[in-house]
Amino acid sequence: MxxxxxxxxxxxxxxxxxxxxxxxxxxxxxxxxxxxxxxxxxxxxxxxxxxxxxxxxxxxxxxxxxxxxxxxxxxxxxxxxxxxxxxxxxxxxxxxxxxxxxxxxxxxxxxxxxxxxxxLGWSEPDFTQFTCNLAIIGKPLVGDEVVTQSKDVAPLQLFRWFAEQNDILSVVPVGSKGIAYEMSRIMPNRHDQLSFSSALDLKKSSGPSTCFIVVYKREFHEEVISMANKWIYGYTTI
Known part of the structure; x- marks a missing residue:
């Protein structure tokens, strides 16, 4: 990607x-x-x-x-x-x-x-070869929300942990264009067919990447839920 x-x-x-x-x-x-x-x-x-x-x-x-x-x-x-x-x-x-x-x-x-x-030659795994889930870690926030709702901002150390796991196939920071935009880059032909476990504003700006997307092997789901804890705002099967 x-x-x-x-x-x-x-x-x-x-x-x-x-x-x-x-x-x-x-x-x-x-x-x-x-x-x-x-x-x-x-x-x-x-x-x-x-x-x-x-x-x-x-x-x-x-x-x-x-x-x-x-x-x-x-x-x-x-x-x-x-x-x-x-x-x-x-x-x-x-x-x-x-x-x-x-x-x-x-x-x-x-x-x-x-x-x-x-x-040299680094590349993300081809997650289309696996049965995967996708999760949103952290809440999309912008402007004053970043300060007033700082407890909902995904911690950097958590982002780093996900990036270092072999069963995490992709980590994607979400910026000002929102979750839906980043998902369209991950899955150009399927992003609008996904249904999340909780309500999310997929088009809202995430400002300074207050949330991020993880794509992971489905068998790693319990570890993702446990590690993300209160910062997981929704997940879906892809």
Whole structure:
């Protein structure tokens, strides 16, 4: 499945993964649409880029941060990124980048590129060869909901756990286009025929990938239910 990443040849055994995310009108400026500390902005930017990288089989090794919010916001953004790194349960990543200090914007703007590596020739298993289930982990949230309903956001460490299991055939972060869009990419000809175990708004934005999709072998179902626990919001047979 094609992800929102760039793959670049790196060496004879590995390829480079570049995963990006950006944030606009979210921060501490007066004209921002969503008012949150820059620590949260940094943490959520890392979240999206990390999930995209890992979903494609990558191991993150560095971060490039683009800051258009002034010098004083650099440290809070980095602190937020490091909080996300800690939540994912991975080793600390080196961070570089730049701050626009010549001009001041009336709204916040921040961007991030996360660099990762994967083995050359990596590919997801062909889940059409198995009897599978599909589950939604976490709740689709956007804007202020991400803060006010943070308990419904799927934890990064849980995402990482699913990505590392052999019986999980695919992990797919859900972004601003919603669950239905991501399912149409997974199963172009069958996504509109699925019936979930609970009511879900399949078209709602999931903002900074507050939920994700897992495709797994059906015999792994009990393990998925047990591990996802309160963060599983629906499942179906495919």
């Amino acid at each position: 094609k992800r929102d990443i760039l793959i670049v040849p790196f060496n004879p055994k590995e390829e480079l993964i570049i995963a990006c995310d950006n944030s606009g009108a979210i921060g501490k400026k007066v004209m921002d649409e969503v008012s949150v500390p820059y620590e949260i902005v940094g943490k959520l930017l890392f979240r999206v880029a990390y999930m995209e990288c890992v979903a494609a089989g990558g191991i993150p090794f560095s971060i490039v941060l683009q800051n258009f919010n002034g010098d004083e916001s650099w440290k809070p953004l980095v602190d937020g990124i490091q909080e996300g790194v800690s939540e994912a349960g991975i080793k600390e990543l080196p961070i570089t980048g730049s701050t626009e200090s010549n001009f001041s914007l009336i709204q916040s703007a921040t961007g991030m590129a996360l660099l990762g590596k994967r083995q």
